[in-house]
Every structure is written in structure tokens, then in C-alpha cells.
């Protein structure tokens with residue numbers, strides 16, 4: 286494996302073959318599962334599985350094609366497991382780990398083909414850093430200009446886009462001719478700013494897979510013919526029509542679920558219905574934070590018997606375990622990823638998954654921002670992201686059952702003692718209690734206390750106020 290990497294699609298396929306080969310003589314080798322998941326342009330959505338457990342933990346990345354660091358992170362995790370299987374033997378007996386490192390291969394190909402116009406495969410690490418840092422700074426400058434100016438500029442080319450202003454669909458290799466043809470059509474029909482192709486989050490239909498849910502509030506606005514633009518550094522991109530980012534559907538066709546989102550949703554639903562889904566980790570690129578709070582319930586989901594309060598506490602507790610192993614700086618491990626706590630309505634597909642399924646976390650990997658190449662502007666930072674999030678996965682998975690037991694205990698305690706609390710108050714009270722006792726939990730774990738003891742200790746703390 287390379288040190289810092291920007292894998293294009295071919296390299297991704299190649300490195301995955303190597304990792305699979307490396308794992309062949311392991312107790313639990315990595316298996317590529319052929320689900321026959323194919324995009325409209327006939328690209329496979331790859332699915333790898335490790336372990337033999339009844340319960341599944343699903344890892345997703347690159348819903349947004351431009352968020353290539355998320356794919357690389359899952360490659361890194363699979364490679365680590367292949368090389369250090371011993372550390373995972375218990376986990377792999379208990380769980381099956383499902384890796385879907387590139388939910389959106391079309392977007393990934395569009396983005397990486399554009400990156401290759403400035404960053405060829407054999408470029409030195411220092412040169413890659415330089416280009417990516419320039420890009421990241423321009424991206425920031427665009428944000429700052431947008432914040433300062435009084436009117437939103439929907440026309441002017443952004444500085445970071447100008448770095449790639451000569452790139453278009455021409456740069457997509459001919460072997461992906463279906464993708465190329467589709468993007469050409471989008472260029473001819475819609476207003477797509479020069480260089481915007483470098484951060485192509487959508488698929489080749491110009492539909493953003495994470496926005497592609499009927500609960501997305503922008504659907505009505507788009508149906509009514511409103512022209513909607515993105516904000517800040519994306520403010521010259523219109524997302525009410527197909528394009529690089531955030532468009533939930535193609536209004537010429539009416540609302541449709543894209544193939545990619547159908548496959549992933551059906552997979553999760555099937556696991557859930559057979560009681561085999563334990564957790565979902567969904568990786569995105571920019572922010573250095575953890576999004577975890579399940580959204581408010583929509584009316585048509587009420588017959589699924591979702592207990593939002595209970596689910597919210599389970600999710601938050603799990604996120605705390607994850608967070609505790611994260612760090613943003615290798616030399617100072619105290620600075621953790623931030624956990625978002627605010628309540629929200631369902632806006633995205635992941636937001637929907639979080640309401641429907643058990644434990645679900647969305648992790649925004651890089652604080653540096655600047656999709657797609659900003660996260661590569663500092664090699665140390667890149668390595669820290671990989672290491673610390675791997676640690677966080679290891680820790681949260683090994684305490685998954687304990688995490689649920691603790692949050693169940695807290696849920697029933699609040700339920701019995703605070704009958705009058707409404708939904709939000711209940712959840713916030715739960716968050717407060719979890720924050721208060723988390724350090725104690727760590728102490729018990731470090732002392733090597735068994736689960737039963739830990740739970741009985743927590744009950745004592747709760748009843749003593």
C-alpha cells in the first residue's frame with residue numbers, strides 16, 4: 286500500500302485484489318461477495334465480507350463519489366484486518382463485517398479522472414501535498430469571500446474550480462464511455478461551472494445518492510420549479526437540476542430511487558428484518574465529526590414501531606465509545622471528534638437509515654475539508670485520520686454489546702423516574718447522564734470489571750442521583 290494515496294478506480298480494484306490475496310490463509314479471509322449490484326453504467330458496487338458471525342456490522346463509504354478519502358479509509362481498515370487478524374478473532378467470530386467501500390463508483394470515477402489531469406499516478410508525495418494544499422486554501426478563500434459578500438454570487442467561477450477549469454467529461458477514460466456520454470449530456474443541458482467536475486459527489490445521472498430520498502425537503506421546491514443553488518464555495522452550482530452535488534432526483538424523470546440506493550437500502554432492510562443488523566458506519570469526508578442523532582419520525586414510518594428515545598440513547602452511547610478513541614493530533618490525543626447532538630428532520634438517506642436501523646453513525650473523516658483533495662494536503666494529518674478512526678472502530682465494536690446494555694439501563698431509569706419528560710427532553714436528559722458517567726465507565730473497563738458489575742455500578746450511580 287502507498288503512503289498517502291489517491292487511488293483511481295483501477296488502482297482501487299488492484300489494491301483490493303492484493304488485500305484479498307493477503308488474507309487467503311487467515312482464519313477469516315476477506316471474501317468478495319457478488320450481489321450483482323450494478324449501476325446504470327454497469328459498474329459493480331463492490332461488497333467485501335469478513336467473519337462468520339450471525340450479526341452484521343456494515344461499513345459504507347463514498348456515497349459521495351468525490352469523498353475519496355472515505356474509500357481509502359475502508360481499504361486501510363480491510364488491509365489492517367488482513368494483516369493483523371489475531372486482534373480481531375473474537376470480533377470476527379461474533380460478527381460479520383460487511384464493507385462497501387464505494388457505494389458510488391460512477392462519481393468516484395468522474396472525480397478521480399479529473400484529479401488525474403493535475404495529479405498523475407506517479408507523482409511524488411511532496412508534490413501531491415503541494416497541489417492539494419493550494420486547492421484547500423483556495424477552497425477556504427472561496428468560503429471566506431462568500432461569507433463576506435452581501436449577495437450570493439451564483440455566477441463567478443470559484444478559485445478552487447479554476448485550478449481544474451480545463452477539465453471536463455473529455456478527461457473520463459474511454460473505457461467508461463457510458464459515464465462519459467451521460468456527463469457530456471448533462472454539460473450540454475445544464476449549467477455546470479468549469480472545474481466543478483473535480484468534486485463530483487453525484488453519480489453519472491447527476492443525482493446525489495445521499496440526497497436521493499423521498500423525505501428530502503427539497504423535492505417539493507424542485508417540483509414547484511424553484512431554482513436552488515448551493516451555498517458558500519458551491520454557490521455557483523444549481524442543485525435543482527442534475528449536476529455535481531446535492532440534486533435529489535432528475536425532475537425530467539420524476540422521483541426515482543437510483544439503483545445504488547436501492548441495492549444498499551434493500552441489503553440493510555433484509556439484514557434488519559432477519560434480526561441480523563447490529564450497526565452501520567457510514568464514512569464521509571469533510572468535518573472531523575460524528576453525526577449520530579436519529580431524526581424526528583415521519584408519519585408514514587410510525588407503523589414500524591420505532592422507539593426514538595431508546596434508539597437515540599443507544600446511538601449516543603455507541604458514538605461516545607467511538608469518539609473516545611479518536612484524536613485529531615498524533616501528539617495530543619485529547620482533541621476528539623465532535624459528536625453532533627441537535628435534533629433534526631430526515632434530510633438524507635443516511636438520516637433515514639439512522640431512524641430505521643440500530644446503531645448508525647456518520648463520520649466526517651477530515652477536518653481539513655476541501656473535497657476531494659483537501660484531505661491530502663497534510664500527510665501527517667492523513668495518517669492520523671486513518672489510525673485514529675481505525676482505533677475508534679476497534680473500540681466501539683468490542684464494546685458494542687456493553688454499550689447497548691448501558692444505554693438500555695439509562696433509558697429504563699429515565700422512563701421510570703421522569704415520566705413527564707417529552708421526547709426531546711427525554712433524549713437530552715439521556716445525553717446528559719451518559720456524558721456524566723462516561724468517565725466512570727472507562728474506569729470500570731480499565732479495572733477489568735465484568736459487564737454485570739459495570740451495569741450494577743451504573744444502576745447504583747443513577748439511583749444515588
Ligand SMILES: [Zn+2]
Pocket residue numbers: 349352569570
Ligand atoms: Zn458526504
